[in-house]
Amino acid sequence: MAFDSVETPFGKAERVLGGSATYFSTAASYFADVGIVAVVGEDFPDTYIDMLNKRGVDTRGLKKVPGGKTFSWKGRYDYDLNQARTIETQLNVFSDFKPQIPEDYRDAPFIFLANIDPELQMEVLAQVRNPKLVACDTMNYWIEGKPDALKKLLKNVELLTINESEAREFAKEPGLVKAARKILECGPKTLIVKRGEYGALMFNGKSIFSAPAYPLENIFDPTGAGDSFAGGLIGYLANTNDLSDANIRRAIIFGSVMASFNVEAFSLERLSKLSFDDIKSRYREFKQLTHFTDI
Amino acid sequence: MAFDSVETPFGKAERVLGGSATYFSTAASYFADVGIVAVVGEDFPDTYIDMLNKRGVDTRGLKKVPGGKTFSWKGRYDYDLNQARTIETQLNVFSDFKPQIPEDYRDAPFIFLANIDPELQMEVLAQVRNPKLVACDTMNYWIEGKPDALKKLLKNVELLTINESEAREFAKEPGLVKAARKILECGPKTLIVKRGEYGALMFNGKSIFSAPAYPLENIFDPTGAGDSFAGGLIGYLANTNDLSDANIRRAIIFGSVMASFNVEAFSLERLSKLSFDDIKSRYREFKQLTHFTDI
Numbered sequence: 001m002a003f004d005s006v007e008t009p010f011g012k013a014e015r016v017l018g019g020s021a022t023y024f025s026t027a028a029s030y031f032a033d034v035g036i037v038a039v040v041g042e043d044f045p046d047t048y049i050d051m052l053n054k055r056g057v058d059t060r061g062l063k064k065v066p067g068g069k070t071f072s073w074k075g076r077y078d079y080d081l082n083q084a085r086t087i088e089t090q091l092n093v094f095s096d097f098k099p100q101i102p103e104d105y106r107d108a109p110f111i112f113l114a115n116i117d118p119e120l121q122m123e124v125l126a127q128v129r130n131p132k133l134v135a136c137d138t139m140n141y142w143i144e145g146k147p148d149a150l151k152k153l154l155k156n157v158e159l160l161t162i163n164e165s166e167a168r169e170f171a172k173e174p175g176l177v178k179a180a181r182k183i184l185e186c187g188p189k190t191l192i193v194k195r196g197e198y199g200a201l202m203f204n205g206k207s208i209f210s211a212p213a214y215p216l217e218n219i220f221d222p223t224g225a226g227d228s229f230a231g232g233l234i235g236y237l238a239n240t241n242d243l244s245d246a247n248i249r250r251a252i253i254f255g256s257v258m259a260s261f262n263v264e265a266f267s268l269e270r271l272s273k274l275s276f277d278d279i280k281s282r283y284r285e286f287k288q289l290t291h292f293t294d295i
Numbered sequence: 296m297a298f299d300s301v302e303t304p305f306g307k308a309e310r311v312l313g314g315s316a317t318y319f320s321t322a323a324s325y326f327a328d329v330g331i332v333a334v335v336g337e338d339f340p341d342t343y344i345d346m347l348n349k350r351g352v353d354t355r356g357l358k359k360v361p362g363g364k365t366f367s368w369k370g371r372y373d374y375d376l377n378q379a380r381t382i383e384t385q386l387n388v389f390s391d392f393k394p395q396i397p398e399d400y401r402d403a404p405f406i407f408l409a410n411i412d413p414e415l416q417m418e419v420l421a422q423v424r425n426p427k428l429v430a431c432d433t434m435n436y437w438i439e440g441k442p443d444a445l446k447k448l449l450k451n452v453e454l455l456t457i458n459e460s461e462a463r464e465f466a467k468e469p470g471l472v473k474a475a476r477k478i479l480e481c482g483p484k485t486l487i488v489k490r491g492e493y494g495a496l497m498f499n500g501k502s503i504f505s506a507p508a509y510p511l512e513n514i515f516d517p518t519g520a521g522d523s524f525a526g527g528l529i530g531y532l533a534n535t536n537d538l539s540d541a542n543i544r545r546a547i548i549f550g551s552v553m554a555s556f557n558v559e560a561f562s563l564e565r566l567s568k569l570s571f572d573d574i575k576s577r578y579r580e581f582k583q584l585t586h587f588t589d590i
Contacts, residue, residue, distance in 0.1 A: 009469065079469040174304065174374040176492075177512045197471075198493040201510065210584050212505035215496060217472050249587040283590055289505045290585050292544040295578055 001038045001048075001062070005074040006266060008081070010220050016267035017048050018073065020114035020137075021062075023224035026271050027231025027258040028112075029055040030279060032238035034231075035105050037061035037124070039097045041068035051272060061102050068093035081222045081263075082196035101127040110238040112230055113157075115139050118149040125156055133243060135159035135234055137226065143170045154187040158243075161192045161230050176201070177208075190248060192233070194226055202252055207245060211252045212290055214260035214282065221266045225259040228271055232258030257282045296333045296343075296357070300369040301561065303376070305515050311562035312343050313368065315409035315432075316357075318519035321566050322526025322553040323407075324350040325574060327533035329526075330400050332356035332419070334392045336363035346567060356397050363388035376517045376558075377491035396422040405533040407525055408452070410434050413444040420451055428538060430454035430529055432521065438465045449482040453538075456487045456525050471496070472503075485543060487528070489521055497547055502540060506547045507585055509555035509577065516561045520554040523566055527553030552577045 004018030021038040028034040035058030042064065049059055071094040074087040099120055106129050113121040113136035121136055136157045142150050143166060150170075154160065160183065164176065171179035176193065180203040183191050193201045197219070202209040233255030240247055257279055262271045299313030316333040323329040330353035337359065344354055366389040369382040394415060401424050408416040408431035416431055431452045437445050438461060445465075449455065455478065459471065466474035471488065475498035478486050486498045492514070497504040528550030535542055552574055557566045 175513065177510050195493065198490065199505075199507075208510050208584055209587070210494075210507035210510070211587075212494075212507070215472050215503050215505070218470065246588060250590065253587055280590060287587070287589055289503055290587075292504070292506075292548055292582070292585075293541060294582055295545065295575060 001036075001040050001044070001070065003070055003072040004223055004267070005072070005087075006221055006223050007076045008219075008221050009077070009079055010218065011266070013221070013266040015072070017051075018223060018267060019071065020224075020227045022048075022052070022268065023227035023262065023271065024112060024114060024231040024234075025052060025057045026055055026268055027228040027255075027262070028235030028238070029057050029231075030258075030274065030276060031232070031235030031254070032110070034058065034235065034238075035061055035102070035108070037099045037101055037105070039063045039065060039071075039093050041065055041070040041093045043068075044070045051268070055272060058105075061100070061105060063100070065093040075223070077222060081219050084223070099124045099127075109133070109241070110234055111135070112234045113137070113153075114227060114230075115142075118142050118146050118153040121153050122149070122156075125153075132241070133158050133234075133237060135161065135230065137161045137230060138166070139163070140166050140169055151186055154183075157188050159190045159192065160188040161194060161226065161233070163226070164193050164195045167191070167193050177203075181205075192252065194229065196222070196225070200229070200252055200256065202248065204245065204248075209245075209249050209252065211249075211256050212286065213256060214286065214289070216260060216264060219263050222263050223266075224268075224271075225263050228262035229255040229259040232256070253283055253286050254279070256286060296331075296335050296339070296365065298365055298367040299518055299562070300367070300382075301516055301518050302371045303516050304372070304374055305513065306561070308516070308561035310367070312346075313518060313562060314366070315519075315522045317343075317347070317563065318522035318557065318566065319407060319409060319526040319529075320347060320352045321350055321563055322523040322550075322557070323530030323533070324352050324526075325553075325569065325571060326527070326530030326549070327405070329353065329530065329533075330356055330397070330403070332394045332396055332400070334358045334360060334366075334388050336360055336365040336388045339365045346563070350567060353400075356395070356400060358395070360388040370518070372517060376514050379518070394419050394422075404428070404536070405529055406430065407529045408432070408448075409522060409525075410437075413437050413441050413448040416448050417444070417451070420448075427536070428453050428529075428532060430456065430525065432456045432525060433461070434458070435461050435464055446481055449478075452483050454485040454487065455483040456489060456521065456528070458521070459488050459490045462486070462488050472498075476500075487547065489524065491517070491520070495524070495547055495551065497543065499540065499543075504540075504544050504547065506544075506551050507581065508551060509581065509584070511555060511559060514558050517558050518561075519563075519566075520558050523557035524550040524554040527551070548578055548581050549574070551581065 002019035069092040109132040171182040173179040236251040297314035364387040404427040466477040468474040
């Protein structure tokens with residue numbers, strides 16, 4: 001969980017609520033019970049925690065460090081909203097974060113390991129019992145800095161979400177179809193390549209699914225889009241408890257729906273205030289957006 | 296029509312057959328009768344013309360300039376296959392090309408104005424009678440160099456195909472949805488934004504259609520992809536004589552199918568040797584690629 005300061009061509013926000021756990025859990029909360037494991041400092045307002053609790057998010061795994069300061073990130077997006085430029089990162093309490101999984105979480109059937117050090121992601125896995133699905137995210141920083149730990153982690157992961165450029169980098173292969181095959185050989189049964197405003201591609205070794213992004217009139221702030229996507233995706237899978245190809249495709253569309261809402265406003269402003277009708281309605285717009293008839 | 300010398304990360308081709316008219320007409324020939332208007336030099340081999348004729352392409356509008364040299368282009372693609380880098384362009388006979396439309400072509404119901412000087416595109420339009428559909432392409436060179444002629448042309452065009460970056464540039468608007476609205480205000484009823492390996496988006500003021508690109512194992516050479524796309528698109532529209540939203544969506548998929556075949560080999564090697572079963576089969580793969588169920 002984080003304080004984000006974000007500047008985009010459409011406005012700016014100072015020290016607003018952010019962080020993978022926040023975006024993921026808020027998006028997932030529309031579909032399933034969700035509990036977070038995260039760390040904040042003493043400067044973290046209770047109102048933010050209240051907001052998550054009101055959305056049904058279990059925050060017993062959130063550790064507040066007395067005297068500590070919350071992780072903060074400052075970044076900018078130019079017109080190419082696919083690429084964040086980091087201006088400043090302060091790790092603060094995050095620098096010695098050791099995820100402790102509350103006893104009540106350890107039998108959770110669906111686990112999402114947000115983007116942190118793959119060694120810590122492994123430590124989380126060591127604390128959970130027989131999950132039905134383990135999904136994870138990562139980034140270029142770990143691909144470059146801890147490739148071996150990441151490869152070890154991937155052996156224990158069923159579903160990986162990763163950005164397109166990172167997929168190519170991890171596989172050392174410019175062709176995306178080939179890169180996907182190499183990544184699937186490392187462990188995951190399902191790979192979802194996130195392409196920002198171009199949508200997502202799912203590979204599982206048998207079929208490929210191409211999901212569009214929703215063409216938005218205003219993209220205010222892409223921060224958290226990937227985690228909102230993952231929240232909708234894993235939330236829907238947990239809700240339906242069905243890992244078939246057809247259901248993963250629906251889950252990807254729900255993930256895309258949540259990401260599309262998220263980028264329409266700064267922070268959680270839009271994502272935290274949806275109705276399930278909003279979500280279903282946008283799902284149907286995705287259907288219209290991609291519809292063409294057989295020949 | 297052109298001689299192309301192309302280098303990609305996957306190989307190189309020297310002075311092979313290229314050019315918008317070649318790619319467009321070959322792709323369109325699988326769907327409809329097509330005639331080309333183009334110019335070549337005396338150095339242009341008859342075998343290339345034979346190949347087009349064998350595909351049923353009417354080449355009576357092809358002018359061969361005695362003593363002239365054919366337009367030639369030399370370019371390179373790096374791993375980012377969306378972006379060609381031009382090494383050399385020799386206009387040759389193209390530099391004083393004045394398209395003359397053969398009398399037998401003048402009642403053609405479907406007209407595609409490939410990317411040339413918008414003033415010449417206007418001259419072509421002045422020579423045709425009551426077409427059912429006029430489609431055109433253009434590029435940044437004309438957007439920057441002849442914006443007024445281009446705007447005048449667009450008033451007389453029903454369908455525009457344009458690259459994504461060019462759409463933004465033409466509209467002076469980074470947001471694609473807003474850029475599309477501005478372009479539609481200039482005349483076209485339908486705008487198709489080409490996004491290379493990310494597919495295409497169609498805007499018509501009422502609905503938006505997102506078409507994927509086919510995820511290819513090997514993209515050998517993107518040269519001609521846009522014109523092959525247009526050939527499949529307009530060819531299918533001419534074949535069906537139906538400009539409904541649903542049919543334009545199918546046509547966009549056929550265009551995407553033809554582009555996907557084209558980039559699998561240099562020059563016309565793949566595009567000229569297809570069966571209609573190949574085309575239908577890939578259309579169905581596009582359907583599978585994008586399929587997800589309603590909720």
